[in-house]
Amino acid sequence: MKSFSYVITDEVGIHARPAGILAKEAKTVDSKITLSANGKTAEATKLMAIMSMGVKKGMEVTVTAEGGDEDASIAKMEEFFKANL
């Protein structure tokens, strides 16, 4: 299992659109991606589950990759978070 932590800088937090793009992105990687923040956990491929975490600006999110090519998956996710959130 590989993971990283990231502090959200987007003004609105993980809002609908990036959550949607994240869900799409998470479906393209090899590993199962999980997000935890705000005391909740959700699979990254699930838009509504991600949104229901209510992640706001300044909160720390832990992203984990499990199974498959974890290194490549986590690198791709890290890149996504830095660019979009």
Added chain:
Amino acid sequence: MERYKGKSIFKGIAIGKIKFYFKGKQQVKREKVDNIEAEIQRYEQAKEKAVGQLNALYEKAVQEVGEASAAIFEVHTMMLDDDDYNDSVHNIITSQGVSAEYAVATTGDNFATMFSEMEDEYFKARAADIKDISERLITVLSGGASGSDIGEEPVIIVAEDLAPSETVQMDKDKLLAFVTELGSANSHTAILARTMNLPALIGVEIQESWNGKMAVVDGYSGTLIIEPDEDVLASMKARQEQDRATRELLSQLKGKEDVTLDGKQIKLYANIGSIKDVAMVLENDARGIGLFRSEFLYLEKEDYPTENEQFQVYKTVAENMAGRRVVIRTLDIGADKQVDYFKMAHEENPAMGYRAIRICLDRVEIFKTQLRALFRASAYGRISIMYPMIISVDEVRKIKTIVHQVKAELDAEGIAYGEVEQGVMIETPAAVMISDLLAEEVDFFSIGTNDLTQYTLAIDRQNSKLDSIYDSHHPAVLRMIQMVIENGHKGGAWVGICGELGADTTLTETFLKMGIDELSVSPTFVLPIRKIIRETNLN
């Protein structure tokens, strides 16, 4: 005539007939189905069709309101694709043997409830999106046509609530305003209203009996006026005309440089009295703030504002102005602005009394607190400091000594601060007469024409009996302004005007020809003045 209050989403005036908008409310009954496999197929086909509709809506919205606001329909497509949502629909159809309509309605309700129970306003407002996609699916499933016919004549739409897709489908040319009972300022319908420049009110207790009645939506005060009388109608029409003129100026002049025909760059800034006005400054596209009256920090408090309270306010303004110049005037109370906790003695002639810099140089601790806050904030933007009511070089030197101490203290504490320009208000005849000497001491002058006129003409502006002899264009005042500009330039200081005369469009050309470098005016005057600057030739 009746008035109803609501929360305004977009500042503007709309006048017209009300059209009561009834949602095609779909009552979904729990119906059993025999062929579960076929029902799931039916759902999948409906979903495909809904995605097609959303793509078309997205295209329409991109054309009409731009990509940023259209993104909502892209998000709706993503939501329709959500695994949990789809699993729930499939599961309800399969396990309960019910129709796809019922499964969608139940799933939609569950997800909407989940969002509406969240604490954060943004996420709470997403419940409306879930309802919107669910209703779209049900409409497709039940073969209903979606589309919102609002008739031929432009109307004010009154509805319990509006989904973004309903809003976008309405013919833009026939929409004057929205009034809804539900909805939030963060809802997409609210965002769309702002993008379309449509006055909109939410939180109004609506009545069906309004249908077809004449009404005014006043987005400035958040009021809906049903059957307005002649006077109200006339004043609202005038306001509407003013808005139209401003919008026209904006579309012509927003983003344009403040430069004369022969190429002189003018600093066109705005005056503000509190942090709330910054939005107006940005809306009207001023290139900086030429006068931030810091008094409000003191006037709205029961006790002296702390260094940190002040620092936060100055920092916020500097950051919001993102590198543009922000000239903050130090405390200017006394005269007509009194604060109880300063415990000042009664004066016979307060306009010429214990006020402004005179208080600051006497009660140095108050002054130092403000200066520390200002210098600390200067690390976050481009702050300039301006001192009011100056009459002598000695005062400026005293100020400089105190500034020096403040900087030394900050250095010793390791607190960062930026480059800060310092200037003085020229608002006394004394300052005008020694402006050559003052120019050697400071970076800039800002002429406060209100006080300068009152002191020069010896006319109390608050005495209405003297209105007939009060001449704001008096040659004595204009000559003083000319003198200050010349002396300022000789001493290497830039010169601006921040008093009311700066916004007097009949004098703009005169000031430009005198060589003025900066004009700082109320935000709403920025664009009219920009227009004149751009049409003036100095040669």
